[in-house]
Amino acid sequence: MATQAAKKTTLPRELIDFVDEWIEKPGNLIMILHKMQQVFGYIPRAEALELARYMDVPLAKIYGVITFYHYFKLKKPGKNKIQVCMGTACYLKGGQDLIDEIENLIGIGVNQTTDDDQFSMESVRCVGCCGLAPVVVLNDEVYGKLKKAGVAEVIAKHREA
Numbered sequence: 561m562a563t564q565a566a567k568k569t570t571l572p573r574e575l576i577d578f579v580d581e582w583i584e585k586p587g588n589l590i591m592i593l594h595k596m597q598q599v600f601g602y603i604p605r606a607e608a609l610e611l612a613r614y615m616d617v618p619l620a621k622i623y624g625v626i627t628f629y630h631y632f633k634l635k636k637p638g639k640n641k642i643q644v645c646m647g648t649a650c651y652l653k654g655g656q657d658l659i660d661e662i663e664n665l666i667g668i669g670v671n672q673t674t675d676d677d678q679f680s681m682e683s684v685r686c687v688g689c690c691g692l693a694p695v696v697v698l699n700d701e702v703y704g705k706l707k708k709a710g711v712a713e714v715i716a717k718h719r720e721a
């Protein structure tokens with residue numbers, strides 16, 4: 561759209577092209593925020609502010625969407641992404657115990673990142689290997705039938721020296 565395209569912004573071109581394409585469409589904000597998270601890996605505050613300015617929408621509206629949907633991340637994910645499956649099979653076989661143990665070991669809960677940016681944790685729905693429940697996926701490596709006692713070893717394997 562010409563008026564948007566003429567606006568100056570510090571946002572990356574890939575994102576701006578998407579915003580310009582979606583700006584007049586219904587449900588655009590959520591689509592645009594998905595794109596923003598795809599570009600940055602999360603929704604950085606400074607860029608959310610810039611997006612609000614560029615789209616001429618209140619920042620509170622953007623934060624309303626981000627905080628309503630758990631999918632959106634407000635903090636930069638860690639170098640190592642821990643995904644604990646909380647689909648039905650994993651939930652029944654102790655997925656929550658694994659979350660609690662991870663919290664014990666590295667001090668972060670779901671949707672949090674360690675202060676040194678090494679690890680972040682999220683809970684996910686069925687990852688498709690229910691026969692191995694409970695399952696943790698760490699950087700695309702699947703750890704099945706994981707016991708609480710085995711969590712420390714899995715984390716140590718991925719921790720940078």
Ligand code: FES
Pocket residue numbers: 645646647648649650651685686687688689690691693695
């Ligand atoms: S419920 Fe966890 S892999 Fe299916």
